Amino acid sequence: MNQPMQPDLPDRPTSDRPILDGPIPDRPMQDQAGASEPVRRAIESFLYREARVLDEGDYGAWLAMLAPDIHYWMPFIENRRNEDPAGNYGPGRLAYYDDDLAYLKIRVKRMQASTAWSEDPATRQVHVVTNIEVEPTEDRSAEDRREFVVRSILLSYRNRGERDEGTQFARRTDLIRFEAGKWLLARRRILLTQNVLLSRNINTFF
Amino acid sequence: MNQPMQPDLPDRPTSDRPILDGPIPDRPMQDQAGASEPVRRAIESFLYREARVLDEGDYGAWLAMLAPDIHYWMPFIENRRNEDPAGNYGPGRLAYYDDDLAYLKIRVKRMQASTAWSEDPATRQVHVVTNIEVEPTEDRSAEDRREFVVRSILLSYRNRGERDEGTQFARRTDLIRFEAGKWLLARRRILLTQNVLLSRNINTFF
């Protein structure tokens, strides 16, 4: 980008936003525990619907499924020795996505811009969601509000033009919230299984 | 095919058969709506069983899962500009499948023919079905008959011989009917995500 610009964005408090690593309990799920049947079904439906609106390019509908305080995080995954204390990913490092809602809205605006030449003809996308595991959190901060830790696998397939294709597998950990009669995605951490990204870019959400 | 033949097929009224685009309501599914739990499970089981009989090459069992009035449609997907009014696919154009039951039976007969050399040794197939979404239709034309719009993703993997493989991802929209105590597939529209088919052929059902 080599052009002069006069931006007028609000001063967003990026650095003190909670990171997904924090609030989401990472302890192993109990065998027979887990959420009630209607909750599971509702969450499955929520994730399948999310996948479908993304496949259909209906990004407006997608934004409406996100909580105002969403943190959407897809770190870059490094090759490090198993015993390396730094770990393969972490907050504060380069990431594919490390977004709040304002950032996600900018990305969606760009996807929807008529001048996004590289999306015309559109990319054909499929978001395969599997291995959904739902676990209630202990948070009972509000009467009419419940939050669930939801783990799933996302297999992303993209095909463009005549024969370009890309396939990525990721593990997702979400915090999904039920509030005021609506389900919303409040946190998402996406762990990609690729180190060198085996595609020219990531023109999709996970 | 360069051989003389004396066919004796019935005169099938192809052109006035309803197209899947028509009867299936394409409006977005409501969040918490959807079918009852037993119906969902029954439909999931139906689709998983369908996938399995196809993987096992049990085409007789597959035909028995199809409604007599089935329309099985897999259009070719074109690369067109987003604003092109023609759209990327449509009725009346070339299609991989645009079949009624008679056509599907012919295809199955050929798969089962002992002279289908290219299926001996058999292709190893896996039909991965995911993202199943079930929505009841408003049609109440008959007492003992219910129809559901069912959306799903089909990931088709084929492996042949020593090391040939093909992977295709598609979005399916089905009309699945419950009548006289049986579940049947009444309509299927398959949207492939590939433009140039990245395989030598489609020796499978989606």
Next chain:
Amino acid sequence: MNQPMQPDLPDRPTSDRPILDGPIPDRPMQDQAGASEPVRRAIESFLYREARVLDEGDYGAWLAMLAPDIHYWMPFIENRRNEDPAGNYGPGRLAYYDDDLAYLKIRVKRMQASTAWSEDPATRQVHVVTNIEVEPTEDRSAEDRREFVVRSILLSYRNRGERDEGTQFARRTDLIRFEAGKWLLARRRILLTQNVLLSRNINTFF
């Protein structure tokens, strides 16, 4: 392996262990039959949890999900003519896995060895489990014990180092047991869809 060793393993009666082919009923599942809803959910959770502990490399947790009498079998799949009476696989032939618990423990020990250089940095794995079908068995040998035949598809994705990747699709048939309040994997037969393995090895469980 070219080094002298003084092993001290128990004399395991390998040859008379029951083969999965035997006890698991391979007859087609009835349409509307199948297990009760809570059982299905429990088994889905079991398989998703198994997939997750494998993805996380938590092999101790995995071993704890296996029955003491487990038979874990992944035969090599041959290319043979359809009419060949020998079939594409069978007991007593070379197999990727044909293991009892003692063998699986040895494999896990090696995965966990700090000297398993080829697992450091670790392989990034995803076990995608789909098309789960649950069928109760007729076995009622014990009051507090129930067994289920569970069919599923396993899509295994592995990524290592900078850009090595491998993708395998398999059909699994499991015998899953509920006993003394716990779910356990008692038998597993894995039918890979590849003939020549399109990877340098199988450093994963299916």
Next chain:
Amino acid sequence: MAILETDNRPQAGANFTALIGEESQWTDRRIFLDEEIYQLELDQIFRRCWLFVAHESQIPEPGDFVSSYMGEDSVLIVRQADQSIVVLINTCPHRGNRVCHAESGKVRSFICNYHGWSFGRDGKFLGAHQQDAYDASRDFCQDRGQLNMPSAARVDSYKGLVFAIFDPDAPSLQDYLGDFCWYLDALLDNDEGGTEFFPGCYKYLVETNWKTPVENTSGDALHAGWTHASGPEALFGRAVAPDKGEHSYHVNQNGHCWQFNLDYPLGNAAALGEKRVLNYLRERNDQVVERLGEVRAKIMNAISCILIFPNLGILPGSMNFRVYHPRGPNKIEVHSWGLVNQNAPPDVKEAYRKGGMITFGPAGIFELDDGENWEFVNRASRGQQARRAPLYLGVGLGSEIEDANIPGHVSQGQMNEANQRSFFRHWADMMAAEDWTQVPGK
């Protein structure tokens, strides 16, 4: 380095005949495998021959375009305001970017995504984003004329079929097709309304050399009864009776090939399994005889297959047209379409569309059995020892006849490899010829 030299064509007289034998009876497998041969084919054949690129019905109105390939070059076939047709190479003269990513549509102009150069429907440079900077550049006035999209040297149509060519010195399309115009009329001109393509184009990849499906489509009746045994079994419950050969022929000229018989009144169309099609053909027979004469009325409906050199195949029964685009020595991209008479009734058209799909579409019951053979013809020849074993191409040697009613070089009998031999003969001539004057007229 080779790239610094001006010309990498082989020496005149290079002995390509040695690779196919004097009578094209024994083929050297390396012509299907060798990278050097392949690169030469792109130069000697695909840059010098008329190549099929579209049917006029695909682009009826000004601004309509479809994309295709000429060899490995992506091209755009564009209808102009004056109804003429221009064929552009789909590449920008600035940095080389692909200009148009749609395979079909309607445009006022083409605009490149990279720096916003725009081109007319005829490929002429119209201007650029930030045009001021260009205008201020030294030499731009004179350079500007070289900033159009490159295009085919010539474009011409034969009764709806659009061909294009890169070589300006080649013979005219009419001369190139020669007597095959007379034959093609059986498909293209049996009805006053002419023909059209159904909307859409199948595209799929096969891992084989382009010459393998080409020689197959040139006349391989031998494989029909064996490879495709399962199709008739599914359609009719039994195999088809073998041809006796008395009234069937291989005909060829200038590399083009047609294999047909004159004694099956409805021929290949029967394979569609559609009564409406058969009735339509029966009903129209008298008109066609009047329009084209007895012989071509029979040819039109005959069991047959056709090759227009180098890579357009036609399967008349199902009216399937197909181009085998080369993609390296071991790969092709097949594009295929369905042809139908414009004036055919809607239900007949629909029956043709579906019939084409179920027979020779990528999931068609006949097409399914060809791909594996074509791929393993290539793979099983790659071994260091296997590639030394020549391939037999001698069926029907000595079956040449003369028949005043049938133009071109004629051999008798459907079960023949005469067309295939003529194809390889012409291939060798094109490979050796330094220019069109050296191509023997045949």
Next chain:
Amino acid sequence: MAILETDNRPQAGANFTALIGEESQWTDRRIFLDEEIYQLELDQIFRRCWLFVAHESQIPEPGDFVSSYMGEDSVLIVRQADQSIVVLINTCPHRGNRVCHAESGKVRSFICNYHGWSFGRDGKFLGAHQQDAYDASRDFCQDRGQLNMPSAARVDSYKGLVFAIFDPDAPSLQDYLGDFCWYLDALLDNDEGGTEFFPGCYKYLVETNWKTPVENTSGDALHAGWTHASGPEALFGRAVAPDKGEHSYHVNQNGHCWQFNLDYPLGNAAALGEKRVLNYLRERNDQVVERLGEVRAKIMNAISCILIFPNLGILPGSMNFRVYHPRGPNKIEVHSWGLVNQNAPPDVKEAYRKGGMITFGPAGIFELDDGENWEFVNRASRGQQARRAPLYLGVGLGSEIEDANIPGHVSQGQMNEANQRSFFRHWADMMAAEDWTQVPGK
């Protein structure tokens, strides 16, 4: 066989100029496609030039290392006990195995997985599993000295940027960078605390020739307003005003290129859409002027892009550093990082990290629009006919000026291809030169 001959360098004086034209105004597409050219580039350019391998902040302590590539050679950049830096080729002198599979970490020594040879942080052979057997081998005493990991001939840093080189006879890094040291100070030395990289490195594959993104990053302002139209639309709801060109320049020397303007006080940084960054830059302006002078204070924040020959690109606004590693004529592996002043406040650093991500990360709203162009520049040129059409590189011909305040070769106007021409000119010189004495100083 070529491999048995000792030297596969081209003859001195091979005419690479013929491939780009006397003024680098028309480029032959084959330089982006040809395997032979590519192999020569690895030898003539990637084995002979200083290549960027790391930022010192990535390996602060002894034993810290990161991996990178020099051309196609995997290398390890290792901090030594004396704080010096060694660059090792990541291959074992025994059977050749990759020695280190981590991309980052801290080590005492490197141990090869195959036979357990161990090497010091400086690559020196320390010993092997079963060392007795080696010691007992004839000649081992003398061979031992040749069992170290191979390494770069020289390693040097410029204000935090670490470069390495294989050719021992090349000029020093300082001479290699020439006047560009003066320019680089605007980024690397505008604050006494110096700079650092954020932890992490994006890595992704693009199917294009390495010279395509390189010439883009050398000064392609022409594409910014068109290719990247959607980014500003998303950020600001409208397009950005075009540059008038009066105060904007292309500057180049020895293949290095810098394109910038002097009249937009906050320039590219605006694209980050981060007020905190803009405030930070405004607040620091006086200090920077004092430190670097007026011109470089403006350059620091200018709309600009930079190339350090041959393959380090810098996008100053978002402080994105990137190397385009060659992977064959048609593929690259991009590595990219974010630079920030060490003394910047935490919230400014965080704003830079996120701003870099959303603009030029692999999912960034600007990066998304470049990849397809770069890939199709390559693909659309492969056709046998397309590859014969030269590419235009003439914008801004005749715009050369002299300006005492601006070192290097200067052309006026941002909308220019002067830098690109200078890049290809230097490329041709490097390709033809037998050794560094034959490289013309420019």
Next chain:
Amino acid sequence: MAILETDNRPQAGANFTALIGEESQWTDRRIFLDEEIYQLELDQIFRRCWLFVAHESQIPEPGDFVSSYMGEDSVLIVRQADQSIVVLINTCPHRGNRVCHAESGKVRSFICNYHGWSFGRDGKFLGAHQQDAYDASRDFCQDRGQLNMPSAARVDSYKGLVFAIFDPDAPSLQDYLGDFCWYLDALLDNDEGGTEFFPGCYKYLVETNWKTPVENTSGDALHAGWTHASGPEALFGRAVAPDKGEHSYHVNQNGHCWQFNLDYPLGNAAALGEKRVLNYLRERNDQVVERLGEVRAKIMNAISCILIFPNLGILPGSMNFRVYHPRGPNKIEVHSWGLVNQNAPPDVKEAYRKGGMITFGPAGIFELDDGENWEFVNRASRGQQARRAPLYLGVGLGSEIEDANIPGHVSQGQMNEANQRSFFRHWADMMAAEDWTQVPGK
């Protein structure tokens, strides 16, 4: 063009020794990377050497066949009615199609899917679909004799192991194996019942040059303790004691290699972790001594590994047989089997089957650790600079001894690279030799 010339063999005396050094002590990495070298290997080695193709037990009855490869040629090993064995190249002389797509089975005849040609179990042309058309063709009577499936020039067995060869002028199998017959008896003839393969064959792909696993299997005891540290840890909870070397040897002849020791009575079999196997070996020891003598009774159970030139590897402990089929300079397809004495009791056989699986099957705890090394030996050598660094192969130089009890060229000490050096020496001889008379007997 090269393809038009008759012979692409290198000149006699081409200096392959330059690539491995006078004593094979320093290897040039390009012999593992270069496409030209690879193509020559297919000609000079895989078309001229005896290649292992099957064990007789796999095809006990007439019509039984298994498929395999000879180099890149797919072959069928077929038992004839007279119990002899024929090896056919799996390609049709008509268009070249693969004739048989099954890897194992029983047939009366082979029928090609394309045009229905049928061949006897011995590959003789029997007839075709539409045979009339052939019979009517000119020359068919004389051509018919050339329409058989191509086959190996000779097939021979050594105690159950079936070998085939394309070169009719090569020495006999017995001469080719030389003293290694004496050694092989330790595996193949320690029991009167002889041996058999378990049903099935593992097949998997590794991205490396074929010579890498080959030289490993020729005697790389050095890697066992390091690469495979995790296996014994899992099996026994601790590492294995290093070999002292006094009673261990490298033996080689004509490119064949055997590495073994004489002081571990149960050797590698211990790695199977199966008491039944150890008991079986202990119980049979006296019989074996009587049958083969002391030395071979020890060798049979020794820690050892074996190479039969060029690409058959044997791991005696787990009785794993494996062929490394070449698939280009950077890829192999491994086929592996398990051997067992026919008369072994069922539970011992079962223990061997499982023991082979868990050690050297594709998921085996030892096999798992080899693949990555072999792949990165190749990849880490590809860099333009890395490929210039020679590889050390000098362990055990000067360890040659003479021992009347041990045939072949003998070096003392398991931790040695003598066998590897002898392999590369023979490789260079085969590459340079114009015919077998020029291959030095060793």
